[in-house]
Amino acid sequence: MDSVNCKVGTPNLHAALPYVASDHRYDNMIYRRCGKSGLLLPVISLGLWHNFGSVDCFENFEKIAYAAFDNGITHFDLANNYGPVPGSAEENFGRILKHGLGVYRDEMIITTKAGYDMWPGPYGEWGSRKYLMASLNQSLKRMGLDYVDIFYSHRPDPNTPLEETMGALADIVRQGKALYVGISNYDAEQTEKALAILKEYKVPCLVHQARYSMMDRWTEPALLPLLKKEGVGMVAFSPLAQGLLTNRYLNGIPEDSRAAKNHFLQRSTITPELVAQIQQLNDIAQRRGQSLAEMALAWILKDEGVTSVIVGASSVNQLMDSIKVIEHLEFSQEELNDIDKVLKNNK
Ligand SMILES: NC(=O)c1ccc[n+]([C@@H]2O[C@H](COP(=O)([O-])OP(=O)(O)OC[C@H]3O[C@@H](n4cnc5c(N)ncnc54)[C@H](OP(=O)(O)O)[C@@H]3O)[C@@H](O)[C@H]2O)c1
Numbered sequence: 038m039d040s041v042n043c044k045v046g047t048p049n050l051h052a053a054l055p056y057v058a059s060d061h062r063y064d065n066m067i068y069r070r071c072g073k074s075g076l077l078l079p080v081i082s083l084g085l086w087h088n089f090g091s092v093d094c095f096e097n098f099e100k101i102a103y104a105a106f107d108n109g110i111t112h113f114d115l116a117n118n119y120g121p122v123p124g125s126a127e128e129n130f131g132r133i134l135k136h137g138l139g140v141y142r143d144e145m146i147i148t149t150k151a152g153y154d155m156w157p158g159p160y161g162e163w164g165s166r167k168y169l170m171a172s173l174n175q176s177l178k179r180m181g182l183d184y185v186d187i188f189y190s191h192r193p194d195p196n197t198p199l200e201e202t203m204g205a206l207a208d209i210v211r212q213g214k215a216l217y218v219g220i221s222n223y224d225a226e227q228t229e230k231a232l233a234i235l236k237e238y239k240v241p242c243l244v245h246q247a248r249y250s251m252m253d254r255w256t257e258p259a260l261l262p263l264l265k266k267e268g269v270g271m272v273a274f275s276p277l278a279q280g281l282l283t284n285r286y287l288n289g290i291p292e293d294s295r296a297a298k299n300h301f302l303q304r305s306t307i308t309p310e311l312v313a314q315i316q317q318l319n320d321i322a323q324r325r326g327q328s329l330a331e332m333a334l335a336w337i338l339k340d341e342g343v344t345s346v347i348v349g350a351s352s353v354n355q356l357m358d359s360i361k362v363i364e365h366l367e368f369s370q371e372e373l374n375d376i377d378k379v380l381k382n383n384k
Contacts, residue, residue, distance in 0.1 A: 056137030059107040066109025067363050071344045073268030074243050076217065078146060080338055081360055082112035084274065084347040087295060091125035095132075097352065102133050104353045106141065108360050114246075114274075114347045115180075116150035116191060117172050123155060127179035134181060145186070149176040150221060150246075152191025164194030164202035173214055188215035189246060190231075192222040199230055207238035217243035221274075225259035232267050242269050244344065249273035251282055251318070251336055251380060265342045273337050276346040277359075281306070282333035287316060293351070317379045321372060327365055330355070334362040336376065 068077040083105040089098045102113070119126035127149065134142070151172035154162040162168065173188055188209055190202050206218040220231050220242060228245060235242045245264055249256050250273070264271050277283050279302045280295050286307050295302045315329070322332035334346050350356040 056103050058141055062107050062109050065363060069344045071244055071270030076243065078112050078345045079110050080345055080363060081110055082114055082272065082345045082347045083110050084114040084349050085126045085130060086119050087349050088351045089126040089129050090120035091122050095129065099133050100353050101350055101356055102138060104356055106138060111144055112146040112345060114148050117155050117176050118153050124179055127176055131180040147185050148187040148189065149185050150189035150191035164190055164197040166201050166205040169205040173209060184213055185215050187217045187219050187243060189219045189221045193227045200234055203231055203234040204238065207235060207240040210240045219244040219246060221246035225263050228260060229263060232269065244270040244272055246272050246274055248275050249337060250276050250278045251333055252278040261342055270344040271342060272345045272347055273343055274347045276337050276348060277330055277333055281315060283330040284319060284328065286312060287319060314379060321375050325372065328358050330359050331362040334359060335366045338366055339368055
């Protein structure tokens with residue numbers, strides 16, 4: 038990892054000077070309107086699912102957050118359970134805000150979510166009003182915020198009436214604890230119902246957050262067309278397939294990589310067939326004069342219906358590589374055909 042001298046745990050923030058943002062932070066980033074709302078989001082957003090927890094190096098992820106903001110990334114994506122340990126990414130982000138980034142609060146879109154397992158007992162997961170309200174209060178406390186910009190229902194709950202979950206989202210906006218609401222991991226049918234209920238409550242759904250990459254195109258047939266028709270934005274998570282769509286695994290599995298460290302990306306996924314496919318995609322990227330990560334992000338952003346891609350990063354260098362995508366977003370038909378051929382041949 039090209040990171041700094043790493044100390045895991047709570048940093049001594051008094052030792053370092055407070056952060057001051059670059060005057061050039063808005064020089065290059067591209068912003069897209071989120072659906073038919075008034076909100077613009079940067080085409081690259083930063084996600085704090087991994088690498089920002091209490092097991093990670095504060096000095097490293099603090100630098101990643103500052104590099105993001107210095108380059109026009111105004112959108113930071115969190116959830117109650119991000120860590121590990123769950124909740125620690127929000128606590129750490131709160132510390133980063135206190136250390137200077139928070140001065141720019143009005144220039145930032147900070148999101149959080151609730152839906153997955155967070156605390157013991159019957160009220161610590163899924164989609165009840167009880168859970169969503171309590172969880173957001175906890176998230177605000179951890180980050181030291183009065184409000185988040187977007188609050189998400191992190192996943193649909195098969196056992197809670199959708200009216201209850203959407204009603205809680207609408208009331209959260211009315212209480213001023215979130216400016217907008219969104220849903221995540223809802224399929225097209227569930228999304229259609231959720232949008233209709235939120236419309237009735239006069240709190241429109243701003244955005245859907247869905248997994249989308251060259252390697253996972255489930256959103257294409259029904260969800261993306263629905264969101265476009267309804268004027269709802271779409272932000273794509275895991276756009277690099279957790280690092281598979283980069284140069285990370287071209288020469289084995291590095292010890293500091295997600296596949297080596299984390300059960301969310303299994304070592305066994307990285308088969309010789311997959312590496313051969315990634316190599317072919319890497320060759321196409323090189324012909325375009327891009328890294329594979331840049332090409333994979335550009336490939337998603339070619340669809341104007343996608344507002345932003347939420348990338349993860351374990352180093353500033355990775356983030357800076359991904360940001361470079363904005364220099365070359367266009368594809369020739371031939372390049373698209375070549376990519377499709379690689380993806381189809383290896384299904
Ligand atoms: N709503 C949901 O249910 C949900 C689910 C998952 C994620 N998300 C959101 O989406 C965000 C991104 O997810 P993700 O971390 O899976 O995204 P990703 O961008 O697909 O993968 C990030 C990983 O790819 C590697 N990487 C990133 N840039 C690279 C580069 N330029 N060159 C080489 N390797 C690079 C790093 O792996 P190494 O760590 O191995 O270096 C990094 O940790 C999350 O933080 C979260 O905010 C939401």
